Amino acid sequence: xxxxxxxxxxxxxxxxxxxxxxxxxxxxxxxxxxxxxxxxxxxxxxxxxxxxxxxxxxxxxxxxxxxxxxxxxxxxxxxxxxxxxxxxxxxxxxxxxxxxxxxxxxxxxx
Amino acid sequence: xxxxxxxxxxxxxxxxxxxxxxxxxxxxxxxxxxxxxxxxxxxxxxxxxxxxxxxxxxxxxxxxxxxxxxxxxxxxxxxxxxxxxxxxxxxxxxxxxxxxxxxxxxxxxxxxx
Numbered sequence: 411x412x413x414x415x416x417x418x419x420x421x422x423x424x425x426x427x428x429x430x431x432x433x434x435x436x437x438x439x440x441x442x443x444x445x446x447x448x449x450x451x452x453x454x455x456x457x458x459x460x461x462x463x464x465x466x467x468x469x470x471x472x473x474x475x476x477x478x479x480x481x482x483x484x485x486x487x488x489x490x491x492x493x494x495x496x497x498x499x500x501x502x503x504x505x506x507x508x509x510x511x512x513x514x515x516x517x518x519x520x
Numbered sequence: 521x522x523x524x525x526x527x528x529x530x531x532x533x534x535x536x537x538x539x540x541x542x543x544x545x546x547x548x549x550x551x552x553x554x555x556x557x558x559x560x561x562x563x564x565x566x567x568x569x570x571x572x573x574x575x576x577x578x579x580x581x582x583x584x585x586x587x588x589x590x591x592x593x594x595x596x597x598x599x600x601x602x603x604x605x606x607x608x609x610x611x612x613x614x615x616x617x618x619x620x621x622x623x624x625x626x627x628x629x630x631x632x633x
Contacts, residue, residue: 443621452611453563455621497562507576508553508622512562 412436414511416498421517422488430483430514432498440501442474442481443508448494456483456496485516493518522546524625526612532631533602541597541628545614552595553615553622554587556608563611569595602632 414434422428432442441460445453457465459474459481471484485492495513502509525544533539545552554566565579569589580586584602589595599606609629613622 445621452624452626453622455623458621499563503576507565507568507578509565510555510563 412500412502412509414498414500414509416496416511416514418512419515419517421519422485424488424490424518424520426488427484427486428488428516430485430496430498430516432481432483432511434479434481434498434500434511436479436500436502436509438502439476439479442472443499443501444470444472444483445497445499445510446494447497447513453497488518490518490520492516524612524614524623526610526625526628528628529626530629530631532633535604535632536601538598538600539602539630541599541610541612541630543595543597543612543625545593545595545612546616546623547593549614549616549623550592551615552589553613554595554597555611555613557611557627558608566597566610599630602630604632606630607632 416432443458444456446456447453457472459472462476464473469486474481495515497510497513499508499510527542552569555563557563567587568576571592572589584600587597609627611624611627613624615622
């Protein structure tokens, strides 16, 4: 089966940088994704890493190391609206099944 | 459509009743997924469709749960003889390519009383 670990809560100051880590155990790994979910809302796709390295999209970057079964999401220039839950998700196996982590609740404080 | 549409948005049902949840994926998206999310929890995989076939049903919690997809488009998730532990938000998502991620609907909040 698959398992993912990420911190349950993180608090960071507005304007700062925060890194949310994700470690995973799976067989037949294809890629790591990140999703953002505001309270009461649906998850929205942020990024996908199929290969090792850093992917940058505006203030958000995501990193993957397949040899370490590890990835992270980096949020820069934090804004209050970034307060949300962030989920890492692993695609694995013969089909396009994606398994989600339990989520990291990010609180941005003034 | 422009996004993934789910109906109803809210459903309150009595224990033991059957419910049907509907999902309209983005036009052209061949892959469709059902997840459920309990309050403050992660997303639990239920079932995946590629076209009209379901190659992975491993997440369905019991035989009270079933799903179908017709015309490579609309999908319905049916829960028979609902139990209180079925109360959750049921999320549907569709995708074209994994690199573009899933697009989720707003979900159906199911409450079994």
